[in-house]
Amino acid sequence: MKLRALSLTNVRKFAGKTASLSGIGDGITVVSEANEFGKSTFFDALHALFFERFGATGKPVKALQPRSGGSVRVAVEVQTGAGRFVIEKRWLAQKGASVREAESGRLIASDGEAEAWIAGLIGDDRDGPAGLLWVRQGLVGLEPPGSSAADKAEKARLAETRRDLLSSVAGEIDAMTGGQRMDRVLRRCREELDALTTPTGRPSGAWKAAQDEVKDLGQAHDALAAQCAALGDALRERGEVMGEIARLDAPGARARRERDLAAARQEARLAEDHAAKVGRAEQALKIAVLEHGETGRERDALAEAARARTEAEHARRDAAEQAAGTACAATQAERERDLARAAHEEARGALRALQDALGGAHRRETAERDAARARDLADRLKAAEGHRAEAEKAAALVQANPATPARLAAAEAADGEVERLRAALAARRPSLRIDYCGDLRVALGGRDLPHGRDVPFDERASLELPGIGCLQISAGTGRAADPAADLDAATARLAAALSACGAETIETARQSAEARTADAARERLAAGRLDAVAPDGLEALRRAAAEAARAATPAAEPPDSRSAAQIEAELDAAAAPAAAARAAFETAERDLARARENSAAAAATLAAAERACAGALTAAGPSETMEARQREAAERERSAAQTRAKCQADLDELIAAAPDLLSARANLTRAEAAAKAAEKRRNQLGERRSALSAEIGAQASQGVEEQRDELAGRLAAASEREARLAGEVAALTRLRQVLDEARSAARDAYFGPVQEELTPLLNILHADAALSFDSDSMLPRTLSRGPEEEGLETLSGGTQEQIAILTRLAFARLFARQGRQMPIILDDALVYSDDSRIVKMFTALNRAAMDQQIIVFSCRQLAFESLGGQRPDISVTGAL
Amino acid sequence: MIRFLHASDLHLGKPFGGFPEDVRARLRQSRQEVIARLAGAAREGGAAHVLLAGDTFDQETPAPTTIRHALNAMQAASDLTWVLLPGNHDSLAASELWRVLAADRPGNVILATDAAPVDLGGAVLLPAPCPVRHPGRDLTEWMDDAETGEAIRIGLAHGGVHDFRPGEDAGPGPAGVIAPDRAERANLAYLGLGDWHGRLRIGPATWYSGTPEADSFKPHAPAGALLVGIAAPGARAEIAEVETGALRWARIGLDLVAGEDGVARHDAALPPLAERATTLADLVVTGRAGLAARAALMAAIRAAAPDFLWHRADLGGLAVSQELADLDQIATSGALRRAAETLAQEAAEGADAAARHAAHAALARLFEYRMEE
CATH class of the missing domain: 3.60.21.10 (Metallo-dependent phosphatases)
Incomplete structure (x- = not known):
């Protein structure tokens, strides 16, 4: 199909007008007009003619309607292998579609049939392959860029279209790639795989759950296995413990231990007994040695006793003689002492009498002194009592008299003030003076006024003038001060002061004050006298007087006319003879004592000699048997020597035959320790058995082995499930891989024709450039320039735009190759291309245009001048 | 006595x-x-x-x-x-x-x-x-x-x-x-x-x-x-x-040869229905079977498994026989066919048992996917 002419009636800016485009050639046709000419209106109207049904009211159709409304009409003349036809559609009002022969105007189809005719012309479905060949303004990609549902639907539609196109080009393309069957199989495979793995192939879903279950069960099983192992260990240990207890408690073992212990004890006892025998033998030897020594000493003692007896007898005789002599001397000394004592006693009696008399004299004199003192003190006390009474009396007077010096001073001051005020008042007081010259007298207040003397009066004075009348004299009023008031006040103060002094007048006050002063002096005097008489106080004086009175009790001494001095003189005279008598007596006493000592010593010596003699006689025994006894003693000594020798021999023999006592004791210690250890071990084992039983009971009550075995089974089942899922994933992964590989291989062949058409066009732009296609979208995915491969989305907008157009050119050539010539329509394309690239694109377009109709709408008149091609005729006619 | x-x-x-x-x-x-x-x-x-x-x-x-x-x-x-x-x-x-x-x-x-x-x-x-x-x-x-x-x-x-x-x-x-x-x-x-x-x-x-x-x-x-x-x-x-046993433990072995009706063998080997609720079944399938036969056997196993107290099937020992008809059911040509052939070859000649097993499972899975359509 090729377009030859296009007319738009009542479309957008051509409201009420018809715009026509004619003279469209086979190759490139360029509609290059300024902006706002309506190029896009032509493009959109042409697009609507082919892709919008005449009954459509959607946005693409409404967008064609001018503001004034009305029916929108688009007609296009196309040339196909069957001839030239005019396709016309009307939308929104007078809706309809028709296909007519261009030359004859014969109606070929209308409305629905016309739509079907159009669909057959552009493809199997309404959005068929021709849709690939429209490039709107600014389009840089081959697919809608958005991700909305509409965009996704459009992408799917275009992909299907490309597939359809390539399928047609490649023949059995569906069979090669699997087509929709392949898609469904792959979708099922991916769905199942996605349910089990993540996009990166890691486990998820049921597979992950199975792995987690295996892991969890494994951990739980390991924990229980450890618990079971511990339980098993405890059981084994308890078995061992019970076995050991049984061994320890076994009658044979117990009897063996007891036998061992008894044997050790027996051995030790024998050894101890033998040791005791040795001890006893040693003891016997010691006794024999002692007895031997004793018999020797007995023999010697006999000889010594015989000698001692003789010596004692001689000593006794000498002592008897000495005792007799000393006894006579003592008797003589005693007689002499008795005489001296009598003289001494006599002298001492005389002295004592004198001393007694002297004492009595002294006591009498002392009693006299005490009586005198008592009297003196009584006198002083009496005087003191008087002074005290006097002082107290005076003090009472002083106390009773209020006229203290201060009060008197105050009264004196007040009296002075009164006197001063009186004087002042008197000085200011009016007075009368009359100097009589006759007998008549003037009376004032009933008394005659004296002659020639001032008689004061107070406020008023009434003078009786005999024969005349009564003369009233007034001192007048209005004086500045009132001395009488001050005087009254002072008089009141004086009265108060006098009252304080207990007086009525100042004189009596002075007298009271003087009396008070005198009383005070008297009090001081009495107090001073009291202090003099009783310096320690009256109470002390009273006690002293009472004590002296008691001490002055008269002594009951015999009367003696001698004074103490006389008696002392007599005593002095008697002292010398008394001292001589005493000295003689003392000498006699000493002599007697010495004589007695000598006598006693001699008697003691005699007694000792007699005792020694008696002892010696006793010790020596009867002298007549002495020799016999000495012979017997010698015999006993020999016998003791023999006994000693025998004991020594016995001891030596026992020592030689003695068992090893230490070893026996050690063996017994060992046996006892072993028995004790066995008992202790038995107790420990019993305790351990109890502890293990408690532990085992606790564990066994939980049925841990059942739990473990159950978990082991569950773990095995989970592992099997996990392995099955892993196998399933492996199978699905392999299936997806094989399917992808098979489809990729098919698509390599599938994209061959496209590459064949695209490569020459691409090389106009980039030498050695190549495009790879995505197997899903069937669109260029990467651009290779030399060794580098770049994703299409990373290229510049200009390059993307150029590749998009070249790809459309390639697809269009495929259409053409299958006999379905479809025009390529570009609306303001190549807006992103620079000058050098746009020239190359023009070259590519011209190359494609050699067997492909290309219609270019552009406002870039200057830039597209070099594109070449034809310029169609454009006209706009008036209203309908 | x-x-x-x-x-x-x-x-x-x-x-x-x-x-x-x-x-x-x-x-x-x-x-x-x-x-x-x-x-x-x-x-x-x-x-x-x-x-x-x-x-x-x-x-x-x-x-x-x-x-x-x-x-x-x-x-x-x-x-x-x-x-x-x-x-x-x-x-x-x-x-x-x-x-x-x-x-x-x-x-x-x-x-x-x-x-x-x-x-x-x-x-x-x-x-x-x-x-x-x-x-x-x-x-x-x-x-x-x-x-x-x-x-x-x-x-x-x-x-x-x-x-x-x-x-x-x-x-x-x-x-x-x-x-x-x-x-x-x-x-x-x-x-x-x-x-x-x-x-x-x-x-x-x-x-x-x-x-x-x-x-x-x-x-x-x-x-x-x-x-x-x-x-x-x-x-x-x-x-x-x-x-005196209350439960039955049954290990059921199926050794298949290529071309054999595995489903029939399987059904015949199972215990009577009345016994299955008290039976633990461990099905072990060995031998060789094509992909289709294997898939049919799997379906039969899945159908019977809920009858039992416990059921396990191990088909690990069942090798895949190379049958062109099976591969044709996956795809007669193109990428799918190429993938199936690759897996079949690996299942037969893989480097190791794991690779062979994975390829085997992958091929069976591919076959199942295709049979789902």
């Missing part, structure tokens, strides 16, 4: 953790209830004793409720005497278990924890309790010299037999150590053995009773016990098999 029921390997408390929770509960319950079924079988057979030859409990320290429920069930059957022998799972090393049992056992429960004669009234039981999980010696040896007078001698033991090593049931321990001719050597009228979960005759008087309630897909005889009657000393034991 003495009659008793010989059973073993009750494995009470076995958790069956590999199953879903509801199935797990059902499996545990059926094991717990097996005691009552044994009691019923004993009464029905006129037996007065039930001899449990070890592994009555699955663990050394079962949950207290497991022990209590078991003892309660035995006490409920008070007309019977229950003899419990320690096995390898519940050996005497499980001292806590046996302590609790000794403390809580009712009067009609005998714990055969000593290798010493037990008077059963008319017969003497010679037990060989396992002292530990793997004793490593023939615990029945003492029976040869055990003095029992003229009484009927019955042996009870747990473990393997010398010349008996049946592959997957051998367990981790050493080779069987119980002398297979122990009954003859020890003059036993009967030797009841435990440990082997399937019923098995070792000799005329030596039997494994098997477990009374199945617990695996191993191809054993139906779960049950042995009813034993001995008329007199020296008399031959009369042995009757008794089924």
